Amino acid sequence: MKHVNLLILDDKEENIVSLSALLSEVEHIHIISSTDPNEALKICWKNDIAIALVDVQMPEINGFEFVSLLKSNPKTNHIMAIMVTAISKEDKYLLKGLESGAVDYLYKPLNPEITIAKVSSFVSQIHIQEEIKQKNIALEESQRQLILAKEEAEEARKSKESFLANMSHEIRTPINGIVGIIHILRNTSLNDEQRDWINRLDSASNSLLLIINDILDISKIDSGMMRIEYENFSIHKKLTDINNFFKIKALDKHITFETIIDPQLPEYIKSSPIRIQQIIDNFISNALKFTKEGKITLKASVVEQEDAQCTIKFTVTDTGIGIKSEALEKIFLAFEQGDDSITKKYGGTGLGLAIVKRLADLLDGKIEAESTYGVGSTFSFQATFQKIDDFKQQETLDTETIPSLHKFDHVRILVAEDNELNSFMLEHILKSWGCEVDVAKNGHIAIEYVNQYDYDLIMMDTHMPVMSGFEAIQEIKTHPNPQKASTPIITISASVLEHEQAAAYEAGADSVIGKPFDPIDLYQKIDKLISKRV
Structure with a gap:
């Protein structure tokens, strides 16, 4: 424990000797003494004095004046002053000492037990005060570190969000071009080999897009950016759609696929149909991947x-290859497979079940897995949903039933x-629909085109050099010519971030389409916006 510096001030040397003894x-005290009040003041200024035992009756400067000087100086006003006196114990002297700043009195002749007890008590107080001071310093440092860590975490979150947006844009943009070119080629004359x-x-x-979506999904969830959008939907229809899709895939592998629905299952529930399907699809896709023969239910x-x-x-x-018991623990970890040999033989990123686990958590549900190696596996997702009665679904247009698209x-x-x-692909798709098309490589050139020509619709990429799509949209929507300002704008965004898509609407966009996009979806958006303008 740290020693406390204690000053003894008395004009008589013999008093100092006896009190020191x-x-x-x-x-835990270190005694410093002086017979001269002026010298004692200098000692207090230069040394870390914590307690001062001050004789009241001294020539030149008495004890009351000395303590008053201590308390008037910021460097020494923390010192605990104890008056040592042989004069009367009358209240007026006691009050005078306390008014000068003293904390206690010792009366001569000194009682050894009382003197030791009082000094020991003040030493303990100082140690406690020092401990509190150090804890406060540590607390302040801890708070500072917490604030710093929070700022760093926020900065890291923003950096990760920015990286995610850029990653999404840079990867989805070329895939969008590939998908578009495929669409164009399908509408040309092809022989069987080319088809x-x-x-x-x-x-x-499509396989590449699924992998990219998995990577972006796991990044969004880990960044806290995944938002669950709840809506009313038919769980029966969702299960039927899943059944119809995977039954065909199972037939291709000569595997039996069946769906069993509990008669008590409500028709409509409120949840996220996309995320529920993502979980079930993942389970079935894995079952198909690891099942060579038998049945999937x-x-x-x-x-x-x-x-x-x-x-x-x-x-x-399923009746697939199964999972070893020691491998079950890590199958829900990101980038992990149950067995390294599985990765070599069957491939995969090891992200699917990790995403499923996180999605289940977001839906306040739970995931369970059971498996017997060489016999098969069972995966389940359980959650509580709100039942919906008398829900009328909006009729949606089945794009697969559209036999042909009329030209604009x-x-x-x-x-x-x-x-x-992408510009090449878009230009050719739009021209195949009878549109006249101009292409601008950045927002600034787009503004120049708008100033020169009249357009029925503008398609604007959000991320472009020189001037971004957001900036270009804002400038067009504030154009002095009302006709040009009212031109409908569709933004083309490869971002998975909801706030970036919302920013497009805030900038003035009339519609948003993601990359890669479905040409039929694009056609319908264009048709809807142009028909409103006519």
Whole structure:
């Protein structure tokens, strides 16, 4: 424990000697003495004095005046002053000492026990005060570190978000071009071999897009940027769609696929249909991947119903290769497979089940996995949903039933896109629909085109050099010519960030389409916006 500096001030040397001897029994103190008040003041200024035992009756400067001088100086006003006196114990002297700043009195002749007890008590107080001071310093430092860590975490979050946006744009943009070119080629004269090549290219691009989506999804979830959008939907229809899709894939592998739906399953629930399908799709895709023969079963069962709440368990069971018991623990970790040999033989990023686990958490549900190596596996997702009664679904247009698309009549479109593959693809798709097309490589050139020509619609990429799509949209929407300012604008965004897509609307965009996009979806958006303008 740190020693406390204690000053003894008395004009008589023999008093100092006797008091020093008495206080030698007190632990953790270092005694400094003086017979001269002026010298004692200098000692207090230069040394870290914590306690001062001051004689009241001294020539030149008495004890009261000395203590007053200590308390008037910021460098010494912290010192605990104890008056040592042989004069009367009358209240007026006691009050005078306390008014000067003293904290206590010792009366001569000194009682050894009382003197030691009082000094020891003040030493303990100083140690406690020092401990509190150090803890406050440590607390302040801890708070400073927490603030710094929070700022660093926020900066890291923003950096990761920016990286995610750039990654999404840079990867999705060329894929968008590839998908677009595939669409263009499919509408040309192809022989059987060429059509087979196009189908293989389409399959490869879809596989690449799935991997990219997995990487971006896991990044969004880990960054806290994944938002669950809840809506009312038919869980029966969702399960039927899943069944129809995977039954065909199972037939291709000569595997039996069946879906069992609990009769008590409600028709409509409120949740995220996209995320529920993503979880179930992942389970079934894995089952198909690791099952060579036998059967895959999707089962939706009601675990519990109470008022408007319904707990549903979705289970996928297969007769595949199974998982070793020691590998079950790590299959839900990102970039992990149950067995390294599995990766070599079957491939995969090891992200699917990691995403499923995180999505289940976001939906306040739970994931379970059981497996017998060499026999098969069972994966399940269970969560509680709100039941919806008398829900009328909006009729949606089935794009697959559209036999052909009529050409637009006298429609001029400006495409602002810095990626040559994408601009080439968009130009050809739009021209195949009868549109007249101009292409600008950045927002600044797009503004120049708008000033020179009249357009029925503008397609604007959000990320471009020189002037971004957001800036160009704002300038067009504030154009002095009302006709030009009212030109409908569709932004083409490769970003997965909701706030960036929202920013496009805030800038003045009339619609947003993501990369890669469905040409049918684009056609419908263009048709809708142009028909409103006519």
